[in-house]
Amino acid sequence: MRAIAHKMDIMTNATSEAMPSSKSARKSVHAFPRLPGGHLLFGHLPDLKRDRAGLQFRVGREFPDAVSLRFGVVRALMIGAPALANEVLSTKNASFIKAPGLTVFLRPVLGNGLLTSDRSFHARQRKLIAPAFAHKRVASYADTMAERARSFASGVRSDEVLDVSDAMMRLTLEIVGKTLFDAEVGSDADEIGEAVTTAMECAIGQLESFLPLPPIVPSPSNVRIRKAVARLDAIIYRLIRARRDQGGDRGDLLSMLLAAQDEDGTAMNDRQVRDEAMTLFLAGHETTANALAWTLYLLAKNPEARAKVEAEVDTLGRAPSYEDLVRLPYTLAVLKEAMRLYPPAYILARRAVEDVSLGGHLVRRNTIVLVNVLGLHRRPDLFPEPERFVPERFLGDEEKKLPRCAYMPFGAGPRVCIGNHFALMEGHVLLATMLGRLRFELAGGADVELEPLVTLRPRGLRMRVHVREAQN
Ligand code: HEM
Known part of the structure; x- marks a missing residue:
């Protein structure tokens, strides 16, 4: 395996030049192995529809570097070699845009924001928004995060059984509501959460459908999306209007968005x-x-690691603040290792806008290139005993020793997650605060299932929460 990865690295590093157009280079398209099986008409779409994560695990095991597949008439390539991922996302990023599935079906919900836009518009928006995620600004949100986590932890009764996915969704929704809009979304949270979930489920349903109907067609699913979006818009435009009326910097992300101007002084309109x-x-x-x-799921399955986190947070003797985070490296390592095994953004999709060479092979214009993050994070040549939960992989300088794009929960290149520091700080603060007071055990016998929607969710994760003896 190491040899294959090494060979792929050499091939990839040797081919950063423009696409060769000779006959021999064109023939090399066949060098990527093809995924066996597939429906005569629909290709591998039924496999994707039946068990998306299963397909990614299988490809990761059987074709760890790259494999070509077909979705109907659409050619696709699934890659799991770090060097290839680096080419697609970083060095040859200009040859790719976001895959149409995502843009077409998420656009009714997200509009033309950072996630769904491309090229010069995206570059301009990214520049405008970047200051909102500057280190100092992000650090200023730590108190809000800690305060919400404390309020969650103290509100839980001992032996209470929680749907942990829902509980975490609610907690992070409150935090983003406060840091983004300086608003208590408590009253709107249920409605927002429900509308977002409806819209996302419909969007992903369309994406996986054999006959996806463009958003313009008034199918039952598209009508549900439109209604959900109308509910979301009503809330968000209300918040924007109120803020424009009040003016001033409230220290939240919305203030930054409203104040942001590019070089010629143009600001963003309401839309x-x-x-x-x-x-x-x-x-x-x-x-x-x-x-x-x-x-939380992995810690419940790995009591040794849990004991280490608890010991670490207990040394503080109080709920953590931003300044305390440097003293909690194991807690952060636990979060990072969890995102290795279960990366929330488990697949990244692009479309080639021109013929391009990847790892020395021709990839044709319009090919969909899927970075198999789930498979890549479980490569045994990069992460020995990849199925084991070993937070020590992320202690000290260990992470720095990994090749580029070997670990990429936040993506890579110019479109790397703009909120990565925000997310790591939030996860760190929330975990440390919750685990100082609470211990989560799996409730019920059945193991959880992976639910790969737009992000990778644990389906039906019910946990019994105990209030710990040693408390903050
Ligand atoms: C654990 C939490 C998070 C994970 C795993 C994550 C993961 C990712 C990944 C992988 C991408 C790149 C997608 C691609 O290349 O196709 C991305 C993009 C993005 N993320 Fe995150 N993210 C997280 C948290 C956040 C937070 C907290 C925010 C904002 C408050 C955020 C905002 C964004 C935005 C706006 C983009 C688009 C960036 C662009 O294309 O310029 N994310 N995220």
């Missing part, structure tokens, strides 16, 4: 602010909630 706010709102809570839910 753009709505799209970016909606994008941050969605991207900023569901992913983190899932990362936390998986972390």
Whole structure:
């Protein structure tokens, strides 16, 4: 395995030049192995529909570097070699845009925000929004995060059984509501959460459908999306209007979005602010909630690691603040290792806008390239005994020793997650605060299932929560 990865690295590093157009280079398209099986008409779409995560695990095991597949008439390539991922996301990023599935079906919900836009518009927006995620600004949100986590932890009764995915979703939704809009979304939280879930389920349903209907067609699913979006818009435009009327910097992300101007002094209009706010709102809570839910699940399965986290947070003797985080490296390592095994953004999709060479092989224009993050994070050549939960992999300098793009829960290149520091800090603060007071055990016999929607959720994760003796 190591040899294959090494060979792939050499091939990839040797081919950063423009696409060769000779006959021999064109022939090399066949060098990527093809995934066996597949329906005569639909290709591998039924496999994807039946068990998306299963397909990714299988490909990761059997074709760890790259494999070509077909979705109907659409050619696709699933890659799991770090060097290839680096080419797609970083060095040859200009040859790719976001895959149409995502943009077409998420656009009714997210509009033309950072996640769904491309090229010069995306570059401009990214530049405008970046200051909102500067280190100092992000650090200023730590108190809100800690305060919400404390209030959650103290509100739980001993022996209470929780749907942990829902609980984490609610907690991170409150936090993003406060840090994004300086608003108590408590009253709106249920409605927002429900509308977002409806819209996302419909969008993913369309994406996986044999006959996806564009958003413009008034199918039952598209009508449900439209209604959910109308409910979300009503809330978000209300918050934007109120803020424009009040003016001033409230220290939240919305203030930054409204104040942001590019070089010629142009600011965003209400629609753009709505799209970016909606994008941050969605991207900023569901992913983190899932990362936390998986972390709690893995700690319940690995009592030794749990004992280490508890010992670490207990040394503080109080609920952690931002300054305390440096003293909690194991807690952070636990979060990172959980995102290795269960990366919330488990697949990244792009479409080639021109013929491009990857690892020395021709990839044709319009090919969908899928970065199999789930498979890549379980490569035994990069992570020995990959199925084991070993937080020590992320202690000290260990992470720095990994090749580029070997660990990429936040993606890579110019489109790397803009909220990665925000998310890591939030996860760190929330875990440390919760685990100082609470211990989560699995409730019920059945193991959880992976539910790969837009992000990777644990389905039916019910946990019994005990209030610990040694408390903050
Ligand atoms: C554990 C939590 C998170 C994970 C695992 C995660 C993961 C990712 C990944 C993998 C991407 C790149 C997608 C691609 O290349 O196709 C991304 C993009 C993005 N994320 Fe996150 N994210 C998290 C938290 C957040 C938070 C807290 C925010 C904002 C508050 C956020 C906002 C965004 C935005 C706006 C983008 C699009 C960036 C662009 O294309 O320029 N994310 N995220």
